[in-house]
Amino acid sequence: MIKPFDKSHWHGRVDVEDGMLGKRWHQLVKEFPKEHQAYLEKSVVFLGFASDEGVRRNKGRVGAAKAPDAIRKMLSILPQQDSDVNALYDYGNVVCVGNNLEEARDEQVQILKNLIAKKTYPLVLGGGHEVAYGNFLALSDKYKKIGIINIDAHFDLRLPHPDTNSGTGFYEMSQFCEKNNREFNYMCLGVQKTANTKAIFERAEKLGAHYVLADQIHEDRRAWSIAIDAFVEKVDAIYLSLDMDVFDAAYAPGVSAPAANGLNAFQVKGILKHILGSNKVRLMDVAEYNPEYDIDNRTARLAAHMVSEMVHNL
Numbered sequence: 493m494i495k496p497f498d499k500s501h502w503h504g505r506v507d508v509e510d511g512m513l514g515k516r517w518h519q520l521v522k523e524f525p526k527e528h529q530a531y532l533e534k535s536v537v538f539l540g541f542a543s544d545e546g547v548r549r550n551k552g553r554v555g556a557a558k559a560p561d562a563i564r565k566m567l568s569i570l571p572q573q574d575s576d577v578n579a580l581y582d583y584g585n586v587v588c589v590g591n592n593l594e595e596a597r598d599e600q601v602q603i604l605k606n607l608i609a610k611k612t613y614p615l616v617l618g619g620g621h622e623v624a625y626g627n628f629l630a631l632s633d634k635y636k637k638i639g640i641i642n643i644d645a646h647f648d649l650r651l652p653h654p655d656t657n658s659g660t661g662f663y664e665m666s667q668f669c670e671k672n673n674r675e676f677n678y679m680c681l682g683v684q685k686t687a688n689t690k691a692i693f694e695r696a697e698k699l700g701a702h703y704v705l706a707d708q709i710h711e712d713r714r715a716w717s718i719a720i721d722a723f724v725e726k727v728d729a730i731y732l733s734l735d736m737d738v739f740d741a742a743y744a745p746g747v748s749a750p751a752a753n754g755l756n757a758f759q760v761k762g763i764l765k766h767i768l769g770s771n772k773v774r775l776m777d778v779a780e781y782n783p784e785y786d787i788d789n790r791t792a793r794l795a796a797h798m799v800s801e802m803v804h805n806l
């Protein structure tokens with residue numbers, strides 16, 4: 493089900509005394525013009541994916557369905573910054589009704605294909621990480637050689653057993669690539685040894701996944717920058733996914749599956765900036781924020797901060 497743009501999610505303080513220089517995102521973000529026929533180049537379009545059905549199926553803590561609107565609330569109050577982006581639009585939410593994740597995904601893919609055709613940059617606000625597979629499918633319609641970069645404590649390479657869920661998305665992408673005779677170019681950054689079983693590590697090896705452990709990122713900045721450069725060079729477009737559980741649970745308590753020893757905001761911003769510097773990123777998402785477990789909107793603020801980094805480094 494599509495829940496259209498709702499202006500009430502974009503509100504906050506207004507600093508009239510500062511005129512144009514006092515503007516915040518809630519004064520900038522506009523409803524996506526669905527009837528507009530021409531390209532909307534260099535504009536960012538937010539699409540919410542209000543689902544935690546994938547998390548439920550993955551035996552996790554539900555609540556992420558409320559994340560898109562909670563992130564919008566924190567984005568609303570961000571001050572305007574200088575940017576190369578022409579416009580910020582909000583499409584509204586795809587809502588997963590009941591357990592009908594597959595139907596929601598179909599809607600997600602159709603909308604995103606259209607946004608990509610209009611040359612916009614979709615930025616999808618999850619939802620559980622079941623948001624990932626639909627994002628990839630939409631992008632794979634236009635680009636053949638996609639680099640998939642997932643910043644996540646988990647590989648999300650689980651077998652759908654029996655169904656698609658929040659932990660299977662990147663495995664499903666590998667199967668899609670195999671069926672369609674495409675390379676599976678997958679890189680996972682921030683992986684925790686304590687958050688993935690041996691079975692998953694083995695599968696990652698078998699599928700040729702590139703990965704950098706959170707420990708390696710803590711130890712040495714160059715561990716990831718060299719790996720990213722080599723990875724990015726061989727692809728035409730990048731799908732960039734940020735799972736909020738890559739952050740340490742102290743910074744991001746509001747996630748479905750918190751991780752210890754996670755990254756901090758500065759580390760993740762450095763990684764985002766580096767990837768976006770390739771100019772190959774075509775679609776992004778933020779997944780797994782779960783307002784039910786947040787403390788004083790700490791995780792929502794962090795998610796909004798990361799969205800701002802994504803937008804301003806495009």
Ligand SMILES: N=CN[C@@H](CCC(=O)O)C(=O)O
Nearest residue numbers: 550552621646648658659749
């Ligand atoms: N999105 C992925 N989530 C993790 C959840 C792990 C957990 O619940 O402990 C995964 O499947 O590996």
Ligand SMILES: [Mn+2]
Nearest residue numbers: 621644648735
């Ligand atoms: Mn994940």
Ligand SMILES: [Mn+2]
Nearest residue numbers: 645646735737
């Ligand atoms: Mn994760």
